[in-house]
Amino acid sequence: MNLTLHVWRQAGPSTEGAFATYEARDISGDMSFLEMMDVVNEGLIERGEQPVAFDHDCREGICGSCGMMINGVAHGPMKATATCQLFMRHFHDGDAIHVEPWRARAFPVIKDLVVDRSALDRVIAAGGFITAPTGGARDANNILIAKTNADDAMDAAACIGCGACVAACPNGSASLFTGAKITHLGQLPQGQSERDRRVLQMVAQMDEEGFGGCTWHGECQEACPKNISLDVIARMNHDFLVASWTGAGDKRD
Amino acid sequence: MFWRSTIGKKMVMSVTGLIMVGFVLVHMLGNLQIFEGAARINAYSHFLHFTINELLWLLRIILLVSVILHIVAAIQLTRIDRAARPVGYERKEPQAATIASRSMRWGGLALALFIVFHLLHLTTGTIHPVPFVPGDVYANMVGGFQMWWVTLIYVLAMIALGLHIFHGAWSSIRTLGVNRPKARPTRRPIAAAVAVAVWAGFTLVPVAIFFGWVR
Ligand code: FES
Numbered sequence: 001m002n003l004t005l006h007v008w009r010q011a012g013p014s015t016e017g018a019f020a021t022y023e024a025r026d027i028s029g030d031m032s033f034l035e036m037m038d039v040v041n042e043g044l045i046e047r048g049e050q051p052v053a054f055d056h057d058c059r060e061g062i063c064g065s066c067g068m069m070i071n072g073v074a075h076g077p078m079k080a081t082a083t084c085q086l087f088m089r090h091f092h093d094g095d096a097i098h099v100e101p102w103r104a105r106a107f108p109v110i111k112d113l114v115v116d117r118s119a120l121d122r123v124i125a126a127g128g129f130i131t132a133p134t135g136g137a138r139d140a141n142n143i144l145i146a147k148t149n150a151d152d153a154m155d156a157a158a159c160i161g162c163g164a165c166v167a168a169c170p171n172g173s174a175s176l177f178t179g180a181k182i183t184h185l186g187q188l189p190q191g192q193s194e195r196d197r198r199v200l201q202m203v204a205q206m207d208e209e210g211f212g213g214c215t216w217h218g219e220c221q222e223a224c225p226k227n228i229s230l231d232v233i234a235r236m237n238h239d240f241l242v243a244s245w246t247g248a249g250d251k252r253d
Numbered sequence: 254m255f256w257r258s259t260i261g262k263k264m265v266m267s268v269t270g271l272i273m274v275g276f277v278l279v280h281m282l283g284n285l286q287i288f289e290g291a292a293r294i295n296a297y298s299h300f301l302h303f304t305i306n307e308l309l310w311l312l313r314i315i316l317l318v319s320v321i322l323h324i325v326a327a328i329q330l331t332r333i334d335r336a337a338r339p340v341g342y343e344r345k346e347p348q349a350a351t352i353a354s355r356s357m358r359w360g361g362l363a364l365a366l367f368i369v370f371h372l373l374h375l376t377t378g379t380i381h382p383v384p385f386v387p388g389d390v391y392a393n394m395v396g397g398f399q400m401w402w403v404t405l406i407y408v409l410a411m412i413a414l415g416l417h418i419f420h421g422a423w424s425s426i427r428t429l430g431v432n433r434p435k436a437r438p439t440r441r442p443i444a445a446a447v448a449v450a451v452w453a454g455f456t457l458v459p460v461a462i463f464f465g466w467v468r
Binding site for chain 2: 168222237
């Protein structure tokens with residue numbers, strides 16, 4: 001199939017960007033969106049132009065590197081699908097496709113479709129970890145965890161940190177991301193000792209990075225390639241309320 | 254720490270919003286007494302203003318503080334949220350946001366203006382087409398809704414209020430960390446019921462008066 005792409009081109013972080021139009025010819029439906037971009041880039045390189053920069057790594061939906069706004073939807077039209085797992089068979093011959101980078105103050109554009117998502121890393125560094133010593137693998141069921149808690153924790157742990165929630169949120173909020181990590185660790189026994197401190201520090205960092213607040217539009221949940229539920233935001237708020245109320249987070253360093 | 258964070262501010266908005274929802278429900282039920290005649294609703298007004306006068310003032314103060322906190326937090330959060338996306342998308346297709354969720358800010362502003370209008374209209378009697386008689390609630394209401402544009406303002410404002418509550422009542426509960434209302438943004442029966450009840454209960458009175466069902 002043949003497609004027309006309107007792609008955001010921006011040479012560097014501080015240069016002005018603009019949309020450029022490219023033709024993508026002879027695209028197979030079995031190509032992923034990124035493979036289609038590869039084909040376009042090969043054409044650009046042959047013509048001596050700069051290829052379109054986009055972030056990618058695993059191309060199997062687990063690393064969270066890839067991500068772009070495709071026709072106004074984060075990661076494109078398929079639900080629970082990262083851009084690298086989006087196949088061209090979901091488009092039609094002759095389609096025009098808009099491709100834009102994630103837009104958020106906390107995600108400055110580095111080049112073309114590549115944005116700097118290290119704000120999310122700093123949110124994790126503020127408290128998204130446990131300090132329990134990790135040794136050799138334990139025996140299964142050494143620590144008993146209720147099935148519902150294990151399920152909720154693992155659902156939240158599926159977050160790949162792609163930033164689609166921020167990109168899709170009308171407020172540029174990272175609540176789904178932060179809530180996912182807080183839910184993941186907060187549901188497990190190993191995460192309890194830092195639970196109060198974690199939520200206060202991660203929320204403070206999230207605000208400091210310039211992300212917006214949650215107004216429960218639910219756009220993040222729709223955009224998430226890992227289907228993470230809005231419930232994680234309610235859990236984050238619950239932990240935040242408890243930790244603020246008891247002041248427990250402030251007592252430890 | 255609490256107030257400085259976006260979540261803390263949002264929780265303040267939730268609590269104050271729920272206080273206002275409670276007020277609005279009682280107010281709406283009070284209004285419906287107009288269908289039981291002048292004596293009944295004027296007696297209710299007398300009860301509020303004289304029998305429980307101190308309590309009334311306490312409630313008014315709580316309400317005023319709630320309104321102020323709600324608006325201050327809303328303005329601050331709106332500015333934070335706007336700043337979070339300095340460069341917008343050329344194309345953005347909403348996937349889940351409802352009319353209610355997207356009209357919270359403009360709808361909230363409209364409601365704030367409406368409240369001022371409403372207080373000047375039926376509480377102080379400053380804007381009033383017929384002579385305002387303090388204490389004669391029945392006459393003031395019947396007189397107040399003879400003009401088509403006054404009635405229209407109320408009808409439109411109540412649509413805004415219904416939408417605001419439909420999103421606000423649901424999201425407040427979730428903001429406060431309650432996981433219960435499930436994460437399906439469009440399925441929220443309790444918020445829908447409250448929103449429809451408030452909208453219908455409030456809209457009924459001016460419409461009934463305007464069309465002469467209550468005179
Ligand atoms: S490239 Fe790793 S998730 Fe898409």
